[in-house]
Amino acid sequence: QVQVQESGPGLVKPSETLSLTCTVSGGSITTSYWNWFRQPPGKGLEWIGYVYYTGRTDYNPSLKSRVTLSADMSKNQFSLKLTSVTDADTAVYYCARDTPGELWGQGTMVTVSS
Amino acid sequence: DIVMTQSPDSLAVSLGERATINCKSSQSVLYSSDNKNYVAWYQQKPGQPPKLLIYWASTRKSGVPDRFSGSGSGTDFTLTISSLQAEDVAVYYCHQYYSTPYTFGQGTWLEIK
Numbered sequence: 037q038v039q040v041q042e043s044g045p046g047l048v049k050p051s052e053t054l055s056l057t058c059t060v061s062g063g064s065i066t067t068s069y070w071n072w073f074r075q076p077p078g079k080g081l082e083w084i085g086y087v088y089y090t091g092r093t094d095y096n097p098s099l100k101s102r103v104t105l106s107a108d109m110s111k112n113q114f115s116l117k118l119t120s121v122t123d124a125d126t127a128v129y130y131c132a133r134d135t136p137g138e139l140w141g142q143g144t145m146v147t148v149s150s
Numbered sequence: 151d152i153v154m155t156q157s158p159d160s161l162a163v164s165l166g167e168r169a170t171i172n173c174k175s176s177q178s179v180l181y182s183s184d185n186k187n188y189v190a191w192y193q194q195k196p197g198q199p200p201k202l203l204i205y206w207a208s209t210r211k212s213g214v215p216d217r218f219s220g221s222g223s224g225t226d227f228t229l230t231i232s233s234l235q236a237e238d239v240a241v242y243y244c245h246q247y248y249s250t251p252y253t254f255g256q257g258t259w260l261e262i263k
Contacts, residue, residue, distance in 0.1 A: 071252075081192075081200065081243060083252040096251040097151075130199055135247045136190035138211065140199035 038063035040131050042144040048125075049150050054118040058131030058141060065089050065107055068134045070114045072105065074127040075143075082127075086135065087114050121148045152176050152246050156255035162263040169231040171258045173244030178224045181248065188248035191220055191229045194257075195240045204229065236262065 044056035058070065072084040085095035087105035095103050099118070107114040118125060126148045133139040153176040163169040179188045187207035192200035202211050204220035207227055217232045231238055239262060244255040 080257050081245075081254045083250075083254075094250050098251070132199075135252065136192075136202055136205050136245055137200070138202045138205075140201075143199050 038133070038139060040133065040139060040141040042129060042131050042141045044129075044144060044146070046145055047147050047149060048121050050122055050148055051120055054116070054121050054125060054146055054148075056116045056129055056131075056144060056146070057113050058115070059111075059113050060133075061112070065109060065112050065114060070107070071132045071135060071137055072116050073130045073132060073137070074125075075130070076124075076127045084116065084118075084129075123148055151251055152179065152249060152253055154244050154246055154253050154255040156242075156244055156258050158258060159256065160259040160261070162261050163231075163234045164263045165236065166233050167263075169234050169238070169260055171229045171242050171244075171260070173222075173227040173229070173255050175225045175227070175246055175248075179246045179248035180224050187223050187227070188246055189220075189222070189227050190245045190247065191218075192243045192245060192254075193238075193240045194243065200243065231260075234260075234262070 039061045041059050048054045066089045069086045071086045087093045087107050089107045093105050102119045104117045128143040128145050130143045131141045155174045157172045189207045191204040194200045203214050208220045219230050221228050241257045243257050
């Protein structure tokens, strides 16, 4: 049974870089595209982007200048980096397999605050 | 970007009654080469990730109760719960994966009347 789990700091200071990792267990990251989504408290869902194990990526233009997604086959993980964060980046961040996302992690809450 | 607009924003339905949620896309999400509508529906309960219910507008994901059904084509889509159960209280989102950036409707909060 494939599972995905997000991990990373729950608190990031304004202007710093948010870094999250999604670890895939029970399966290989080479079989799918892997998406990142986020959901601010009490609000709707936003697609951040996807990454394929080859390194192919696609990003939401609203975040493209600040986002980098990458994949690490040796660790069966993929990662998100979001630079120059502000309050508006406070959200639950999810990783999910494929489009539409049919397997999601439980999500990790990231708060941007000094 | 394709804008997905759901209606209503909230809905109260009696147990055992039908619930209907609508979703309209700002442009067609029907891909002519495969004749598929690139729309999905998700259910999200508090503190949980979204759960995929329907994809290709009308294909129910394995394990999803058959009281959930999706319909529509082009720009207009509907999620129907034929007989509302208590465990169906949640927020429901439509989602287009026709083109990036993938987008979602604003969500519909479904509760028991």
